[in-house]
Amino acid sequence: MSGSYRFQDHYFHRAKKDHYLARAFYKLEEIQKRHRLMRRGDRVLDLGAAPGSWVQLVSGVVGPSGRVVAVDIKPMEHPFEGNVTILERDVFEDAFLEELQRDHGTFDVVLSDMAPATSGIRSADSARSSLLFERALAVAEATLRPGGHFLAKIFQGSEFHDLLVRVKQRFRQVKVVKPDASRKVSKEIYILGMELKG
Numbered sequence: 001m002s003g004s005y006r007f008q009d010h011y012f013h014r015a016k017k018d019h020y021l022a023r024a025f026y027k028l029e030e031i032q033k034r035h036r037l038m039r040r041g042d043r044v045l046d047l048g049a050a051p052g053s054w055v056q057l058v059s060g061v062v063g064p065s066g067r068v069v070a071v072d073i074k075p076m077e078h079p080f081e082g083n084v085t086i087l088e089r090d091v092f093e094d095a096f097l098e099e100l101q102r103d104h105g106t107f108d109v110v111l112s113d114m115a116p117a118t119s120g121i122r123s124a125d126s127a128r129s130s131l132l133f134e135r136a137l138a139v140a141e142a143t144l145r146p147g148g149h150f151l152a153k154i155f156q157g158s159e160f161h162d163l164l165v166r167v168k169q170r171f172r173q174v175k176v177v178k179p180d181a182s183r184k185v186s187k188e189i190y191i192l193g194m195e196l197k198g
């Protein structure tokens with residue numbers, strides 16, 4: 001058994017045992033513990049939210065006075081807490097941003113764990129991941145309050161550095177984060193932008 005297989009197995013089984021919807025839970029938990037990007041009462045937008053383990057975590061962190069708007073192309077059927085709103089949408093739909101702004105106003109935090117269906121061709125997968133990241137950044141710029149935070153996944157590839165520069169132009173503090181719960185062999189990494197400039 002290879003090291004990476006054992007590693008996946010550990011978080012997969014831990015998520016099942018703890019009744020979380022995906023092992024991804026532990027990635028956000030680790031980032032939240034280290035960087036405290038969400039607080040009680042926050043309004044959080046979660047892009048690429050299915051099956052919903054981040055929603056489980058965020059819903060508990062923000063509590064009944066907060067709100068989670070969870071968006072995915074795929075349906076989410078889990079019975080979440082009352083502070084969660086589910087939107088089954090493609091983030092590239094023309095009307096999506098307008099709908100968000102009209103019906104949900106501004107957010108304190110925008111998260112994106114969006115990932116493309118992978119082909120195994122690294123350059124193609126990272127290009128598609130970059131488009132998702134770019135869209136998440138555009139949504140964050142349009143819906144975050146000044147001082148709000150942004151966390152989004154990207155597969156490292158040729159577009160990574162340009163996108164990192166763009167996040168640095170818009171946020172006061174920027175970090176590149178690779179949680180322990182993310183597979184070492186995976187090219188995925190998270191860019192964290194804290195405090196959107198006014």
Ligand SMILES: C[S@@+](CC[C@H](N)C(=O)[O-])C[C@H]1O[C@@H](n2cnc3c(N)ncnc32)[C@H](O)[C@@H]1O
Binds near residue numbers: 132
């Ligand atoms: C790694 S999963 C997210 C896991 C989630 N954070 C959790 O904890 O359960 C990535 C998700 O991105 C979604 N996604 C990919 N492209 C999308 C798009 N254009 N619009 C909305 N969601 C998208 C996929 O459907 C998939 O459910």
